[in-house]
Amino acid sequence: MNNKRSVHCFQVLSLVFFFVLGIQDSVQGRLLSVSKKPHRNDAAAYARWLVSQNSWGVLNTISKDLGGAPFGNVVSFSDGLPNEGSGIPYFYLTTLDPTASNALKDKRSSLTISEYPLGTCGKSDPENPSCAKITLTGKLLVVDKNSKEEEYARSALFTKHPEMKGWPKDHNFQFFKLEIEDIFLINWFGGPKPLTVDQYLQTKKSKLAFVLSKYI
Amino acid sequence: MNNKRSVHCFQVLSLVFFFVLGIQDSVQGRLLSVSKKPHRNDAAAYARWLVSQNSWGVLNTISKDLGGAPFGNVVSFSDGLPNEGSGIPYFYLTTLDPTASNALKDKRSSLTISEYPLGTCGKSDPENPSCAKITLTGKLLVVDKNSKEEEYARSALFTKHPEMKGWPKDHNFQFFKLEIEDIFLINWFGGPKPLTVDQYLQTKKSKLAFVLSKYI
Numbered sequence: 001m002n003n004k005r006s007v008h009c010f011q012v013l014s015l016v017f018f019f020v021l022g023i024q025d026s027v028q029g030r031l032l033s034v035s036k037k038p039h040r041n042d043a044a045a046y047a048r049w050l051v052s053q054n055s056w057g058v059l060n061t062i063s064k065d066l067g068g069a070p071f072g073n074v075v076s077f078s079d080g081l082p083n084e085g086s087g088i089p090y091f092y093l094t095t096l097d098p099t100a101s102n103a104l105k106d107k108r109s110s111l112t113i114s115e116y117p118l119g120t121c122g123k124s125d126p127e128n129p130s131c132a133k134i135t136l137t138g139k140l141l142v143v144d145k146n147s148k149e150e151e152y153a154r155s156a157l158f159t160k161h162p163e164m165k166g167w168p169k170d171h172n173f174q175f176f177k178l179e180i181e182d183i184f185l186i187n188w189f190g191g192p193k194p195l196t197v198d199q200y201l202q203t204k205k206s207k208l209a210f211v212l213s214k215y216i
Numbered sequence: 217m218n219n220k221r222s223v224h225c226f227q228v229l230s231l232v233f234f235f236v237l238g239i240q241d242s243v244q245g246r247l248l249s250v251s252k253k254p255h256r257n258d259a260a261a262y263a264r265w266l267v268s269q270n271s272w273g274v275l276n277t278i279s280k281d282l283g284g285a286p287f288g289n290v291v292s293f294s295d296g297l298p299n300e301g302s303g304i305p306y307f308y309l310t311t312l313d314p315t316a317s318n319a320l321k322d323k324r325s326s327l328t329i330s331e332y333p334l335g336t337c338g339k340s341d342p343e344n345p346s347c348a349k350i351t352l353t354g355k356l357l358v359v360d361k362n363s364k365e366e367e368y369a370r371s372a373l374f375t376k377h378p379e380m381k382g383w384p385k386d387h388n389f390q391f392f393k394l395e396i397e398d399i400f401l402i403n404w405f406g407g408p409k410p411l412t413v414d415q416y417l418q419t420k421k422s423k424l425a426f427v428l429s430k431y432i
Contacts, residue, residue: 069325070277092343112276116290127380
């Protein structure tokens with residue numbers, strides 16, 4: 001009986017392991033539990049927390065229609081299931097909106113997020129450096145259709161933004177992602193925190209990936 | 217006694233009239249009471265309400281350091297005293313931050329604001345068109361030093377953001393404004409609302425300017 005249990009446990013663990021590896025492979029960023037606000041000196045963890053806890057931000061593209069001006073647009077996003085972020089922001093955008101059509105002409109983009117609407121800034125002004133803000137700059141890309149990553153994006157977005165499931169089918173909504181190339185994070189006085197994209201995506205933890213622990 | 221009162225009243229009215237004209241002249245946008253959420257079909261009033269009620273947004277510039285990418289940054293702003301907006305967003309920015317230094321090289325800019333953090337969107341998702349969003353596109357300019365407009369900007373910003381008064385003097389903070397050239401407003405289904413800059417700045421009201429009424 002004990003042996004049977006061990007074999008069963010091993011099978012489940014193997015499945016979970018390959019499932020997690022599969023997701024990692026398709027979404028790049030290491031999955032991470034990010035429900036608790038990290039210490040401000042842990043720039044990577046703080047950035048991941050900020051991205052994971054927010055549900056919306058401003059997505060910026062270059063607008064040819066407006067003389068090449070930077071055009072910001074309020075969008076919803078998700079980087080994963082609740083409290084299980086990948087660090088990579090996914091979007092559900094229609095080309096009826098300028099942002100998606102701008103990105104199809106010029107991929108340069110940034111996503112800007114504030115800690116202020118989370119309500120964790122105390123009495124600080126939204127522009128006070130102790131109220132964190134992050135700008136992820138990179139390329140705004142359409143997620144490959146019928147790929148594992150599209151499945152992941154759909155699940156990540158529709159879980160955090162349930163009404164998206166019912167948005168009009170004839171509006172040509174597509175899944176996009178921001179391929180991050182640069183990170184600008186301010187979460188305290190003294191200027192932006194040094195933080196590479198690799199540090200951000202692969203944030204180290206002292207324990208095994210928390211995702212595994214949920215299935216064992 | 218009645219005559220004296222009339223003369224006194226006339227003098228006060230004249231002073232108020234020229235005071236208001238003076239402000240109008242220096243800040244362009246007609247001052248407007250904007251505390252109550254207007255009907256969604258009144259695009260100009262809705263846009264002015266959205267700008268006046270918010271205290272922060274994302275200000276976008278072109279970043280030469282990031283290959284000409286659109287760079288959004290969380291900033292605080294004010295378009296006037298509380299419930300007395302001019303429609304023109306003013307900012308208090310330091311060139312230690314990329315946004316101000318970007319703008320000194322390339323003035324193209326936009327300010328993006330969401331209704332979502334105001335808490336008036338009900339259960340709508342932040343990307344749902346019934347949760348309003350506005351993008352003001354134009355030029356990000358330094359306000360002329362020692363001008364009436366600078367006085368106005370200081371008063372508008374420091375009233376809504378009191379801690380700004382104490383921000384470090386050696387950080388080279390300056391007053392900026394967005395000279396609006398285009399308005400993108402979504403506050404319901406059916407795409408952006410047609411709205412010219414002139415309609416936005418000069419929003420008509422059926423009564424005399426409310427500012428006068430406060431002094432009579």
